Amino acid sequence: MLNRETATFKRSYAEDMALYPLPLQRVTIAVIILVAFVAFPFVASVYMLGLANLIGIAALGAIGLNILVGSTGQISIGHGAFMSVGAYTAAVLSSRYGVPWWGAILGGGSMSALVGTFFGIPSLRIKGLYLAISTLAAQLIIEWVLNHVTWISGGVGAVIYVDKPSVFGLALKSNLAMYYFIYVFLAIGVVFALNILRTHIGRAFIAVRDRDVAAEIIGINIFRTKLTSFAISSFYAGVTGVLYTYYYGMANYEAFNLTISIQFLAMVIIGGLGSVLGSILGAIFITLLPIVLDTVLGSVGRMFMDAAAVASISTSLQLMLFGGLIMFFLVVEPDGLSKLWRNVKDYFRVWPFPYL
Amino acid sequence: MTEDQPRLIVEDLAKSFGGVLALSGVSLQAHPRKILSIIGPNGAGKTTLINGISGVFTPDRGKVTLDGRPISGLAPHKVARAGVARTFQNVALFGGMTVLENLMLGRNSKMRASVLSCGLFWGRAQREEISHRRQVEKFIDFLGISDIRKQPAGSLPLGLQKRVELGRALVAEPKVLLLDEPMGGMNLEEKESMARYILDVIETTDTAVVLIEHDMGVVMDISDQVIVLDQGVKIAEGTPQEVRANPTVIEAYLGQTHAA
Ligand SMILES: Nc1ncnc2c1ncn2[C@@H]1O[C@H](COP(=O)(O)OP(=O)(O)O)[C@@H](O)[C@H]1O
Ligand SMILES: [Mg+2]
Numbered sequence: 001m002l003n004r005e006t007a008t009f010k011r012s013y014a015e016d017m018a019l020y021p022l023p024l025q026r027v028t029i030a031v032i033i034l035v036a037f038v039a040f041p042f043v044a045s046v047y048m049l050g051l052a053n054l055i056g057i058a059a060l061g062a063i064g065l066n067i068l069v070g071s072t073g074q075i076s077i078g079h080g081a082f083m084s085v086g087a088y089t090a091a092v093l094s095s096r097y098g099v100p101w102w103g104a105i106l107g108g109g110s111m112s113a114l115v116g117t118f119f120g121i122p123s124l125r126i127k128g129l130y131l132a133i134s135t136l137a138a139q140l141i142i143e144w145v146l147n148h149v150t151w152i153s154g155g156v157g158a159v160i161y162v163d164k165p166s167v168f169g170l171a172l173k174s175n176l177a178m179y180y181f182i183y184v185f186l187a188i189g190v191v192f193a194l195n196i197l198r199t200h201i202g203r204a205f206i207a208v209r210d211r212d213v214a215a216e217i218i219g220i221n222i223f224r225t226k227l228t229s230f231a232i233s234s235f236y237a238g239v240t241g242v243l244y245t246y247y248y249g250m251a252n253y254e255a256f257n258l259t260i261s262i263q264f265l266a267m268v269i270i271g272g273l274g275s276v277l278g279s280i281l282g283a284i285f286i287t288l289l290p291i292v293l294d295t296v297l298g299s300v301g302r303m304f305m306d307a308a309a310v311a312s313i314s315t316s317l318q319l320m321l322f323g324g325l326i327m328f329f330l331v332v333e334p335d336g337l338s339k340l341w342r343n344v345k346d347y348f349r350v351w352p353f354p355y356l
Numbered sequence: 357m358t359e360d361q362p363r364l365i366v367e368d369l370a371k372s373f374g375g376v377l378a379l380s381g382v383s384l385q386a387h388p389r390k391i392l393s394i395i396g397p398n399g400a401g402k403t404t405l406i407n408g409i410s411g412v413f414t415p416d417r418g419k420v421t422l423d424g425r426p427i428s429g430l431a432p433h434k435v436a437r438a439g440v441a442r443t444f445q446n447v448a449l450f451g452g453m454t455v456l457e458n459l460m461l462g463r464n465s466k467m468r469a470s471v472l473s474c475g476l477f478w479g480r481a482q483r484e485e486i487s488h489r490r491q492v493e494k495f496i497d498f499l500g501i502s503d504i505r506k507q508p509a510g511s512l513p514l515g516l517q518k519r520v521e522l523g524r525a526l527v528a529e530p531k532v533l534l535l536d537e538p539m540g541g542m543n544l545e546e547k548e549s550m551a552r553y554i555l556d557v558i559e560t561t562d563t564a565v566v567l568i569e570h571d572m573g574v575v576m577d578i579s580d581q582v583i584v585l586d587q588g589v590k591i592a593e594g595t596p597q598e599v600r601a602n603p604t605v606i607e608a609y610l611g612q613t614h615a616a
Contacts, residue, residue: 013485013486013489013490013493014482014486017485017486017489019477192475192476193475195474195475195476195477195481196471196474196475198477198485199467199469199474199477199481199484199485200460200464200467200469200474200481200484200485201469201471201474202474203453203457203460203461203464204461204464206450206452206453206457207450207453207461207464210450210451210452210453211448211450213412213432213448214444214448214450215461216431216432216433216436217410217411217412217432217433217435217436217442217448218436218441218461218462218464218465218524218525218528219433219436219437219462219464219465219528220433220461220464220465221431221433221465222433228471231471232471232475
């Protein structure tokens, strides 16, 4: 993922297939793990940990969505709603039935996978814009159900409050504790996605995305492949929803509306379609964009305008930038930030011998 | 299974597109370890015939059986799983994937590891990846493409792409191999090596080969049986010698190409 690969030789198929075949790569991974799980949480402020938590949760959802959109070529505008399915399943399980966190995670993920797979069924017959509309319908239907079926949402406001998860009898109340909780799931999600993509399931996804007719003729069951992708992707969405619920201490369907679905699509597009690293970069980017914008406008804008004007400009500017970036990446660099990263990497691949 | 028992039987296959009768009742039999060639001018219905066998569309009429089992009307992926592999007139490789990944895809339908096993790369998924990789490498050696195995298939010249596509069909270890103009756009040496690979296939496995090819020299040299199609109708069939001597064929097809 992060290293150059010149002058390394593989002796067995297993070695050739390893996720990180190069010794240097393994060192890099070890460093990343050390930074993520030791150094960063040690030095980060509570505020930074809060941001990191939001990024971590978003990254997990983006990785899942990217499996569907980037790798399998199916669109979903219903992912916000699939997250809410996970969120409410977990909220009901934990607040009403006292199910522990691992049960809530598995339950939320599975329920969302079930619902996502169901709404993926039309993908057999329809593609592109039509599938977009049909998943948009899923978004609206699920929102409506959560808001109106009081058995699920508990009535007024449809908000369910949830206690922080308690691991080995320890309630994860602080941002730091939640950080570890979230990033363990992110790490699992990253490895799981990378593995899926390098095995027969992932190859089938890409085959269906690139040439569905040829894929079917060489023996790939397109329907099953698409549904598998919907299932995996919405399982990720479900777990993402559960993590949001634990982090915020409540499940609220309004936090999973259409805007959220679109934001996640933006992460995937800006980060890089089909790339796990890209999903993470996209999640970082989209989460930090409004904050950076606010800070910049706050300091620069304040010189010319009053606070209210700055705030209103910031919101519209954010939307414009958002749309502009999506268009930029769709048109100019469909492989997103991950491609920009790869360009840098390719440059250094044979450095300092550019003529090799 | 005895050698003279046909592996693939096509009976009275018909298909029309809108008003165009692309195929009007064509029958054929393909035998293990034999090459059956289909020739005919452009638009004769050769590709349509192969599409009909591999389940791209449901035929209007007729029947296809593989080792006695009916396969017409099955979805394409089921036809493939039943043992029919093919290449395409306009190469249909997955251009963004490497040669190796394309070949692994040829064996995808044999891989059953669950999502969980794949996601953890543990147990069945790992075993399958390694054992199928080992099989695929045999074909990579056979086709002499080991030095390009990590290259994106789309970046290769057409001749190599056709060879890789043959590889993707072969790794499925099919009972029937359908080749739609595998030598189209190739130079003489490339045609010769492709012909050699096809002959090797029938010498080393008991695959039945159905070959569509325009190069008469190649067809006459390597075929066991030849079928001539014209406007969706089979106008002649027999050994290469018989077909070459058939007056209808000379008039309808060979005569034309020679004159042209
Ligand atoms: N999918 C299709 N839709 C409409 N017409 C088709 C289709 N496939 C083939 N045809 C028509 O059927 C006839 C036979 O085509 P084809 O089988 O490709 O010929 P060949 O492979 O012998 O050159 C042609 O007239 C072609 O235009
Ligand atoms: Mg043709």
